Amino acid sequence: MILPFIVAGLVLGSLFALSGVGMLVLYRTTGVLNFGYGALGAASAMLAWQLVELRLQPVLAYAIGILAATALSLLFGFLAGPFLATVNTLTKATATLGLALFILGIMLFMWDDKARTLRLPTDTIGFSIGTRITVTQLICLALATAIVIATSIYLQRSPTGTAMRALASDRELASMLGIRVRRVELLAWAVSGALGGISGLLLSSQTRLEPVFLTFIVIPVLAAVVVGRFRSLVGTLVGGLVIGVVQAVSSAFPSTSPFSNATPFVVATLVILYLQRRKVVTIEVAR
Amino acid sequence: MSAITAKSALALATGILLAATLSACVADEGGGANAGGNTSKDELQCGLATGEPATGDPIKVGAIATASGGVDFSSAPKAAAAYFDCVNENGGINGRPIDYSYQDDALDPTKTAQLAAGYAADDSVVGLVGDATFIGCDVANAEYAKADLYSITGVGVPQACFTSSNIAPVNAGPRQSAIQLLQWLEQEGKADAVFQVGLNTQGNGDWVAAGILEYAEANGINIVGTELTDPTETNWLPLIQKIKDSGATSVIIVDPGPITAAILAAVEQQDARGDIIWTCTASCYDAQFGSQIGAYWEGFVANSELQLVDADGEDNELWKSVMDAYAAGDAPRDTFSQAGFLAAKMFTTAVLELDPENITRESVSQAMLGIKNAESDLLCRPWYYGEADEHNANHSTRTAEITDGVFTKLTDCIDSGDPALASILENEQSLGLVG
Numbered sequence: 001m002i003l004p005f006i007v008a009g010l011v012l013g014s015l016f017a018l019s020g021v022g023m024l025v026l027y028r029t030t031g032v033l034n035f036g037y038g039a040l041g042a043a044s045a046m047l048a049w050q051l052v053e054l055r056l057q058p059v060l061a062y063a064i065g066i067l068a069a070t071a072l073s074l075l076f077g078f079l080a081g082p083f084l085a086t087v088n089t090l091t092k093a094t095a096t097l098g099l100a101l102f103i104l105g106i107m108l109f110m111w112d113d114k115a116r117t118l119r120l121p122t123d124t125i126g127f128s129i130g131t132r133i134t135v136t137q138l139i140c141l142a143l144a145t146a147i148v149i150a151t152s153i154y155l156q157r158s159p160t161g162t163a164m165r166a167l168a169s170d171r172e173l174a175s176m177l178g179i180r181v182r183r184v185e186l187l188a189w190a191v192s193g194a195l196g197g198i199s200g201l202l203l204s205s206q207t208r209l210e211p212v213f214l215t216f217i218v219i220p221v222l223a224a225v226v227v228g229r230f231r232s233l234v235g236t237l238v239g240g241l242v243i244g245v246v247q248a249v250s251s252a253f254p255s256t257s258p259f260s261n262a263t264p265f266v267v268a269t270l271v272i273l274y275l276q277r278r279k280v281v282t283i284e285v286a287r
Numbered sequence: 288m289s290a291i292t293a294k295s296a297l298a299l300a301t302g303i304l305l306a307a308t309l310s311a312c313v314a315d316e317g318g319g320a321n322a323g324g325n326t327s328k329d330e331l332q333c334g335l336a337t338g339e340p341a342t343g344d345p346i347k348v349g350a351i352a353t354a355s356g357g358v359d360f361s362s363a364p365k366a367a368a369a370y371f372d373c374v375n376e377n378g379g380i381n382g383r384p385i386d387y388s389y390q391d392d393a394l395d396p397t398k399t400a401q402l403a404a405g406y407a408a409d410d411s412v413v414g415l416v417g418d419a420t421f422i423g424c425d426v427a428n429a430e431y432a433k434a435d436l437y438s439i440t441g442v443g444v445p446q447a448c449f450t451s452s453n454i455a456p457v458n459a460g461p462r463q464s465a466i467q468l469l470q471w472l473e474q475e476g477k478a479d480a481v482f483q484v485g486l487n488t489q490g491n492g493d494w495v496a497a498g499i500l501e502y503a504e505a506n507g508i509n510i511v512g513t514e515l516t517d518p519t520e521t522n523w524l525p526l527i528q529k530i531k532d533s534g535a536t537s538v539i540i541v542d543p544g545p546i547t548a549a550i551l552a553a554v555e556q557q558d559a560r561g562d563i564i565w566t567c568t569a570s571c572y573d574a575q576f577g578s579q580i581g582a583y584w585e586g587f588v589a590n591s592e593l594q595l596v597d598a599d600g601e602d603n604e605l606w607k608s609v610m611d612a613y614a615a616g617d618a619p620r621d622t623f624s625q626a627g628f629l630a631a632k633m634f635t636t637a638v639l640e641l642d643p644e645n646i647t648r649e650s651v652s653q654a655m656l657g658i659k660n661a662e663s664d665l666l667c668r669p670w671y672y673g674e675a676d677e678h679n680a681n682h683s684t685r686t687a688e689i690t691d692g693v694f695t696k697l698t699d700c701i702d703s704g705d706p707a708l709a710s711i712l713e714n715e716q717s718l719g720l721v722g
Binding site (some may be wrong): 001005012044051108112113114115116117119123126131132134142197207208209210211212213216225251252260261 | 346357358359406458517519520522524525528543544545546547548549552555556557560573575576579580581619655
C-alpha cells in the first residue's frame with residue numbers, strides 16, 4: 001500500500017516548498033541565501049510551545065511565534081543588511097550561518113533536551129481514504145500552493161513586487177531609479193521571516209520539535225530551492241514536492257529505505273548536472 | 288522618511304523580541320512539579336550530619352558530563368553538587384569540605400579525552416563522582432586507567448560505560464532497561480510477538496538490540512521485527528507499516544525521549560495504536576513526557592532505572608529535600624538527578640571511613656573500589672564497585688505506566704535476565720560484592 005507514503009511525502013514536500021519560497025523571496029531581493037532559515041522556524045516553534053505550556057491561548061502563541069521569527073529576521077536584515085549588500089553571494093550566505101548558530105545557541109541554552117510535541121488542534125480532526133489524513137496536513141498542502149501562487153502574482157503585479165524584482169537584477173540601478181532599496185529589502189526580510197515562522201510551526205508538528213533538528217532542516221529546503229534554480233517559485237514548489245514524495249516512497253521498500261534520507265542531495269545533484277549539460281567546462285591550471 | 292520607517296521597524300522588532308524572550312524565560316515547570324521533599328534544610332542527614340560547616344583543607348573531586356551540544360545530562364552532576372554542599376554544611380569529610388565541580392564535554396569525544404587527561408594529570412583530584420558523558424566513556428577510561436583514577440558515574444548510556452575498568456555507573460543502562468521491558472511483557476503474557484525499535488548507532492543502539500535478541504532466543508520469545516533507524520529520521524510511516532504488517536502484540540522503543548514522542552505522534556496521527564502494548568526504555572521516564580504525548584497514550588509503559596521520582600523512601604526523600612535546599616529551583620528532578628545524588632552519597636560514605644589526614648587519590652581509589660553491598664531505596668539491589676573490567680551493578684529496575692498524564696508505578700523490581708550478565712553475576716558471588 002503506497003498511498004500513505006505519497007500523502008506523507010506530499011505533506012513534508014509542501015513544507016519544504018513553503019520554506020523554500022521564503023528563502024527564495026529573500027534571495028531574489030537581497031542576494032542573501034539565508035542558512036539561518038531553519039533556526040528562525042525552530043525559534044518560532046519552540047517559543048510557541050513554551051507559551052502554550054504557560055497556558056497561553058494556542059492561537060495567540062502561534063501568532064507570537066511567527067511574529068518572533070519575523071522580528072528576528074527583520075532585526076538581522078536591519079543590522080547586517082547594509083554590510084551584506086557590499087559583499088559577494090558566498091560571503092552573504094556564510095554570514096547567515098552566524099545567525100543560525102546564534103539562534104541555535106540561545107535555544108539550546110533556554111530549552112533542555114526533553115521530549116516535546118506541538119499539538120495543533122487540527123491534528124486530531126481527520127478523515128480516511130485508505131490512509132488517515134489530518135486537517136493539519138491539508139493546511140500544509142493548501143498553504144504551500146496558495147503562497148506560491150500569491151507570491152508569484154504579487155511579484156508580477158504589485159509595485160513592491162516590481163521593486164523587489166528590480167533590486168534582484170541591479171541594486172545600484174534600482175536605487176538610482178528612486179526605489180527605496182532599504183525599505184524593500186527589509187520587507188523581504190520580514191516576509192521571509194514570517195514564512196519561516198509558519199513553516200517552522202507546521203514542520204515541528206509534522207516531524208520533530210527539537211531545535212537542532214529543525215535548524216538543519218534548511219538542507220532539504222535548500223535542495224528544493226536548487227531545483228527552482230534560485231529563480232522559480234513554481235520550480236521550488238515542484239522541487240519540494242518531488243523531494244518529499246521520492247523520499248517517502250523510497251522509504252517504503254526495504255531495498256531503497258536505507259538511502260531515502262539522501263533524496264534531497266540526489267535530486268539537487270541531478271538537477272545541477274542536468275542544468276550544466278551544455279556548459280563549457282574550463283579547468284584552470286595552477287602555476 | 289525611509290530612515291524613520293527603518294527605525295520604527297527596529298523598535299517594533301526589538302520590542303517583540305524582548306517580550307518574547309521575557310515570557311520564555313519562565314522556568315520549565317513540567318520538569319520539577321511532582322518532586323518536592325518534606326525535610327527542612329537544618330534537619331537533613333548528609334554525611335556526618337553535625338550541622339557544623341567543614342573548614343579544613345578541601346578535597347578535590349571532579350566529573351565530566353555532556354551538558355551541551357543537543358544533549359543535556361548535567362542533572363547528574365548538579366545533584367551530586369547539591370549533596371556535597373549539604374555534606375560540607377554538616378561536618379564535611381571529618382572536617383574537610385569537598386571541592387566539587389564538573390566540566391562539560393559538549394558531546395565531543397575529543398573534548399572528553401582532554402578533560403579526562405586533565406583530571407588524570409591533576410594529582411589533587413582524588414576521584415570522580417556523578418559523571419554523565421554521553422559519548423566519552425571509552426576515551427575517558429583509557430586516561431583514568433593510566434592514572435589510577437576512578438569514577439562513580441551517575442549516568443552511562445553507550446556500551447563502553449558498562450565495560451570499563453575505572454568507570455562504574457549507578458544507572459542500569461539502556462540494554463538492561465530494554466531487556467527488563469521484555470521480561471515484563473513476558474510476565475504479563477504479552478510477549479507473543481514483539482517488535483523492537485531503536486537507533487542504528489554503533490556501540491549503543493546495536494548493543495541494546497542485540498541484547499533483546501539474545502534474551503529472546505534464550506527464552507523462546509518471538510521477535511517479529513527489529514527496526515533500527517537513523518537519529519535524523521523524520522518519516523515514521525514505514526516503521527508504523529512494518530509494525531502493522533508484522534502482527535506484533537507489543538512494541539519496545541529504545542529511542543531518546545524526543546524521537547519516541549515523534550514516533551508516538553505519528554502513530555496517533557494514523558490512529559495505529561490498536562491492541563498493541565507500546566513500551567519505552569527509561570529515556571521516556573520523565574515528568575513531562577506524559578503531558579507531551581497526550582491523552583491518546585494513557586497506559587503507555589516505560590521502564591525506570593531507579594526508584595520512581597515521586598515514591599517514598601529514606602534516600603528518595605533525602606534526595607528531594609537536598610535538591611530543594613541546595614540545587615537551583617529549575618534543576619531537573621529526574622532519574623539522572625537521583626543517580627548523581629546516589630553516586631555522591633556512596634562516595635561520601637566510603638571516604639568518611641578514611642583517615643582525614645591521609646586522603647589521597649590512592650586511598651580514595653581503594654575506598655571506592657571497596658564499595659560493596661551499598662543498599663538504598665533508590666536501587667532494587669545493593670550496588671558495588673569492585674575490581675573488574677566491566678561494571679553493571681544496577682541490573683534490576685522498575686516499570687511505570689502513564690495514568691492521567693503522569694507516570695505511576697506499575698511493577699516493582701524485575702531482575703535482569705540478560706545472558707551477557709553471566710560474568711558479572713559470577714563476580715558478585717565469588718567476590719562477595721552483594722548479600
